[in-house]
Amino acid sequence: MAAVTLKDVARRAGVSIKTVSNVVRDAPRVSEATRERVTRAVRELGYRPNPSARRLRTGHSGLIGLAVPELTMPYFAELAHHVRAEAAALGLTVLIEETLGDATEELRLATGIGASLLDGVILSPLRVAPDELASVASAFPLVLLGERGYGGDHVVADHVLIDNVAAARDATAHLAGLGRTRIAAVGVDHKGSETSRQRLQGFQLALHEQGLTYDPRLAPRVTEFDRRNGLLAMRALISLPADVRPDAVFCFSDMLALGAGRALYEAGLSIPEDVAVVGVDGSQEALYSTPSLTSVIPDKAAIASLAVKCLATRIRAKEPLPFEVHLAPYWLDARESTVGGRHRLSP
Structure with a gap:
């Protein structure tokens, strides 16, 4: 059975081959009616783009x-x-x-x-x-x-x-600005990932600027940035003596923060009254969790x-180009896990 071509699709849809190509490439400036007609023809004929042929041509x-x-x-x-x-x-x-x-x-x-x-x-x-x-x-x-x-x-x-050092610094400064003085860091990676290193650096920098002391006991190590590691790390922090136990925690990912929140719930502690929590990533889960999670949002x-x-x-490019570093923006969205109250979701 011969392979279906752009010409076959164009004939079925009643358009030019160029128009079919534009639709297949999802190029702009194609009317919705034409796009729908071509898409229907593609589906009916079972057309599949041929990357090898495209590479030979272009x-x-x-x-x-x-x-x-x-x-x-x-x-x-x-x-x-x-x-x-x-x-x-x-x-x-x-x-x-x-x-x-x-x-x-x-x-x-x-x-x-x-x-x-x-x-x-x-x-x-x-x-x-x-x-x-x-x-x-x-x-x-x-x-x-x-x-x-x-x-x-x-x-x-x-x-x-994004500037991860600055982002971690902002998250930690937010907690300190709420009057929290025993701030923990959940996300110190025993494998030494660059993400962990930079977020710890920003965390420590903010503590220094706020006149607070870094306590290694408040920085339990994790193996992954997932919910399970957040749960285990928070359980370890809760077990510390009362004068060391944190009143706030900066988690290096939202998933760590959600796991930490589960551990606090199990221990009968309230967020943010007993422990304020901040994450990083701006995930949809953070927005819809209860309480909603304050997060650094890249x-x-x-x-x-x-x-x-x-x-x-x-x-x-036809010739070598110099390498470039591009910084993307981020922001901190303060929600219920640090500032309390009720966070109303937009419809």
Whole structure:
């Protein structure tokens, strides 16, 4: 059975081949009526784009990769949603992979291995060393997300991130500004991730600026930024002597904060009356939890837009471009878990 072509779809829909191509690439400036007619023809004929043919024709497949540590984490799931939307607006298709925080897998996916038709990759690395990515980025379009593990002007690839030190500092200062004096940090990673290091740095900086002392007993170590680790860490904090036990906790992710909230509930403690809680990520779960969770919110739509446009520019470039670091905005949304009261959700 012969493969269905753009010409076949165009004939069925009664439009030009160019129009079919625009609809398939999700390009703008196509009327909804025409888009619906072409989409129906694509579905009826079973048309499938051929990346190999596109690459032979244009030099590009129109496929890019997004590699994140874990898709079960709401932050990365929401980020993937925004990346797909941004890519579609540019006529690109996204293949999504999980690295599970494994350095070997991160490096493998950074090179596009396993999907040889990829034009480029957006990678959120946890473990692979920055210098290992330098040779990859010099030969293959690559954009990194998240914290940088190198300092100064040493940039090994295009990078999109928020200022994590400043974000952690703001979250901790918010708690101190509420009169909390025994502030714990949940998220110190025994594996030494850059995310954990930078958020701890911001936490300690805020304590110093507020005239508070950093107490290692209030910084239990975790293995992952998930609910279970938040639960276990908070249980350990609750078991401390009364004069050490925290009256506030800054969690390095919303999932850690939700786990910590469960431990406080089990212990019969109230949020925020007994312990105020702040998370990071701005997840939908944080907004709908009870009480609603105060969270540092990275602008995920802006992160996705910067990353996709940066990658597209590098894919199209005819000559090497200098690497750039792009800062995305963030903000702190103070909700019931720190300021009490009732947080009314918008309809």
